[in-house]
Amino acid sequence: MSFARKLKRNKKKLQAVTTAAMAGLALAAVIKPVMAGTPESTVSGVVFADKNGNGARDINEQGIPGVRVSDGASIVVSDSQGNYTLTVNPNRRKTDLVFVTVPDGYKVPVNESMIPQFYQNLGQLQADESRVADFALQPAPETQNPNFDFVGIADVHVQAGTTNNRERFTGQLAQLNELTGSPAFITISGDITNGASDNEFKDFTASTATSKLPVYPAVGNHDFTGGADFSARIDRYRNYLGPEWYSYDYGKKHFIILENNLGMREADQMAWLKADLEQTGKDTEIVVITHRPFNNPQTPDAAEAKKYIDLLGQYNTRLVLMGHTHVNDVATDTIKSADHVVTNSSSYTIDQTPNGFRVVSFHGGKETHPYKMYGVNKNLVIVSPAPGSKVPQGNVQLQANAYNTSSRVTEAMYRIDGQEWHKLSPTGEMTWSAEWKADKEALGEHTIEVRVTDDGSRTWSESSRFTLVGADEAAIPAQGANWPMFHGNAQHTGEALDELSPELQLAWSHLTDGTILTSSPAIVDGSVFIGTRDENGTEQNSVLSLDLKTGRENWKFVPDAQIQASPSVANGIVYASSIRGTLYALDVKTGQKLWEKSIGQQDVQRAWMYYSPTVADGIVYQAYSSKGGGEIMALDARTGDAVWTAKLAGGWIAENAPVVKDGKVYVGADGGYLIALDAKDGKQVWRKQPAGGWMHSLPAIADGKVYMGYGGGLLVALNAETGAEVWRYRSEGESYIAGGTTGSSPAVVDGVVYMGFPNGKVEALKADNGEKLWSAATEGGIISSAAVSGATVYIGSNDGKLYALDKQNGTVQWSYKIGAWVASSPAISGNSLVVGAFDGNVYAFTSEKK
Structure with missing residues (x-):
């Protein structure tokens, strides 16, 4: 100078x-x-x-x-x-x-x-x-307008040769830039890269260079390099993307970006945050963008996290946006006055939701943050009356599912046989419905047209031809043998005790404002039990009891978080677990809470319970992930009193629903473990690791073998007594599901294993040696697990359809298009099949054959 x-x-x-x-x-x-x-x-x-x-x-x-x-x-x-x-x-x-x-x-x-x-x-x-x-x-001047939108994404994990390479991320950014509503910018809640290499940062910035919207990044744990200290490990990130914590104002809001991986222990971040908040004042609304949630086992350093929770709670914090866990989850009880919002990954998801993002909107003093799926282009499916269906005269529920990634559907209209247009009413994020009084309409063939309009004034339409039949031809759902838990029994074999012919018609659909992902129905004594999720808040999280005959709600219980798992029913009690680590016991007739067991309820690092309880011989078994690692507890099913607790493995969302047979409990655990425990005291009998990674498939046991699915379309059979591997089979073909997650669980009936895979195939294998008998292809990855009834295999697919396949050769006997992921697994009782879908609705189908 x-x-x-x-x-x-x-x-x-x-x-x-x-x-x-x-x-x-x-x-x-x-x-x-x-x-x-x-x-x-x-x-x-x-x-x-x-x-x-x-x-x-x-x-x-x-x-x-x-x-x-x-x-x-x-x-x-x-x-x-x-x-x-x-x-x-x-x-x-x-x-x-x-x-x-x-x-x-x-x-x-x-x-x-x-x-x-x-x-x-x-x-x-x-x-x-x-x-x-x-x-x-x-x-x-536009940045002073308090009414604005922005986009929040998380866990991009850009890396060549992996799920989210530069090309895929660039395509995702293109979709965000096409959004209606003119969002102001994009925020990313960490894990920009997968391994923090120079090439990954270069690929990331090459992708963001294609965006029309500015991109504000936050640091994730994958964005640190190796190094002796924090300064060394964060240096590459700083050179490519700037400071690891910072703030800015927009729209009368104060945005704070924090580094809460290693930075939670950095005294200068806390000191900076205190000063930044003090200068902001307590009247300005605050939005925080960071990586790790503040309320689960992956929260780092609970004591330090509590300091951040308390400090942010002293100010007008409205929203905290996070990622890390690759799930959708909203809590309102973590930070005072703030919505604590986790968004799933743009790379691969762990709760098995579709990859997505959030459009955060501040308008009229209100804040919303709806989750949206990537990659859906003007989807419209007439669910009822479905093409080719037979509809009995009477009050007919008309239903359509409509969705578009880049816009919001704002209106749906229908008309019958080219007559006057009428409005459909919205439910949830994609369903539109109305009642058509068809009691006096002419029998025979009719046509329904549905037309939808989005907030960009674009329209698209579909039509369906159906046959109106006499009211006396309606097949009313009737209870048969109980289907009391996931896959029908404590062995998870998926075998129905009633024979259901595949000529099915929709009997009813129960509409909710939430979503149903992997929660699958239990059918007991004329009632259906299922759990719902709320991707955007907490109000739609529920355990539902529905009347099997009509689909009407018997009762609704509101838990502390999403119900991802399937309820189990035994001796007048419904057992349901929330993702926040609480197992509920509810009265089967009223939904009244009888008891609950919460793990870590008062802790910052609350537990996860993503998988279902299993009930056998008066004991309810529930696995969970906690700050101390994975565990399984055995409780007295009537009182909730502890019988024993056993350690499993790591602390991620992987400890899954156990099966029980011959005095042993078999459960999958984080890291790919399959563990056998003594049912009396929880002592370990054997522990095997057939494969690594997260576990999403649940075990099944039959004929002396335990069957378990693993990532990448792998199915393994182990000897139930020794844990020795008997055979393994991998389904070949490109996965429809990012990351190749195997979410389907095996069904085992009469010496044959039936399994869905992420490549969209349903395959039948000999149970004794894994030899393939047949393969049937769908057009979406499969998370749903098969139910086998008589000569038919029933299963859902992420292509939006429910399928009936011939048990002998896999030929499609029947299918029904819902137009939303069918990741829920079908339950069968009497003349009825019941299943949930990601549109949030419960569907009951009945056989035409009387």
Whole structure:
């Protein structure tokens, strides 16, 4: 720097100090004391209004007072002329960055990768060095509008040769840029890369360069390199994407991006956050973007997390957006006044939901954050009356499912036989319905047309031809043998005790405002029991009891979180577990809670229960993941009193629903383990690891063998006594499901194993040696598990259909298009099949044969 330049800069610094003192402004809010001997560098400059956007300060462009400038440790505020001086410890980070908190009414330019340039990379400062860093903020009145949208995504995991390579992520960004409603920007809640390599960061920024929307990143645990300390491990991220924590204002909201992987233990982040919040004040609404949730076993350092929870709860925190766990989950009891919102991954999901994102909307003082699926283009399916179906005269429920990734369907209309158009009413995120009074309509063939319109004024339509028959031809659902739990029994064989012919008609659909993913019905004594999820909040989480004959609600129990698992019913009690680590025992007739067992309810790191309880011989068995790792508990089914608890494996969403047979309990656990325990005391009999990874398939046991599915379409059979492997089989073909998750569980009937795979195939294998007997292809990955009734195999697919396959050769005997993932597994009783779908609805089908 020239002498003249130094003199000019020192003069500005003197003027800044004098002006600040006269104006009563705090030039610097020092939030980390400088210890004796700590090296210092000085960064100074001016924050100015860049009216012409050329990045340089012209003579008529004024400084902006009151703007926060920080290195992530200290915060100073620009004076009345826009000047600031910041003291930096050059040893704190390998690469020194300085950033501003962009206030409402301004924006900053983006770089070639569409990352907002609110920061400057100063390289490696030396002790006693002085640097100049000016910040050009462009006037942007639109950023003061409190009514706006933005997009939140999580866990991108960009890496060549993996699930989410550069090409796939670029395609996802293209979908976000096509959204109606003109979102202002995209936020990413961490795990930008999969391994933090240079090539991965380059692929990520090459993808974001194609976006029309600015991208604000946060750090995930996958974004750290190796290194001796925090400074070394975060350095690559800082060089590509900027500071690991920062803030900005937009739309009268204050956005805070935090690093809560390793950063939760970094004292300078907490000090910076306290100062940032103090300067923001308690009236401004706050939105936090970070990586890890604050309420489950993956929350790092519970004691430190509690400090962040308490601090954010002292301010007007409205929303916290996170990722990490690759699930959708919303809680309202974690941080005071805030929605604690986890969004599943853009790479692969662990709760098995479709990959998606959230459109966060602030309008009229209200905030919403609906989840949306990637990759759905103007979907419209007439669910009822379905093409070719027979519909009895009477009051007919008309139903259509409509969805589009890039827009919101705002209107649906129908007409019969080309007559007058009538409105359909919305339920949930994709269902539209109305009642058609068809008691006096002519018998015979009719046509229904459905037309939908989105918020971009685009329309699309479908039609269906159906036959109206006499009311006396209606097949009324009737109870047969009970189907009391997932796959029908405590061995999870999937064998129905009633024979159901595949000529099925829809008897009823029960509409909910939630979703149904893998929760599968139990059918007991004329009632259907199933769990629902709320992807966007908490109100639609429920355990439902429905009348089998009519589909009407008997009762609804509201749990503390989503019900992903299937309920089990025994001796007048319904058992259902929530993902928040609570097992409920409910009265079968009233839904009244009899008892509950919660794991870690008072802890920050609450437990997970994603999989179903199994009831056998007066004991209810429930596996869960906790901060101490995976465990399974055996409880007295009547009282909930503990009988025993046994350790399983790791702490991820993997400890699954056990099977019980011949005095043993068999359960899958994190890391690919299959474990046999003594049913009396929980002592381990054997432990095997046929494969690695997360477990989503549940075990089945029959004829002395335990069968378990693993990722990538693998099915393994083990000897039930010894755990020795008998055979393994891998279904070949490209997976429809990102990451190749095997979510289907084996059904075992009469010496044959029936299994769905992520490649969309349903295959039959000899139970004794794994030899393939037949293979049937669907057009979507399969998470649903087969139910076998008589000569027919029933199973759902993510192609939106429910299938009936010939048990002997796999030929499709019947199918029904719902137009939403059918990941729920069918339950069969009497003349009826009941299943849930991701549209949130429960469907009952009956056989035409009397």
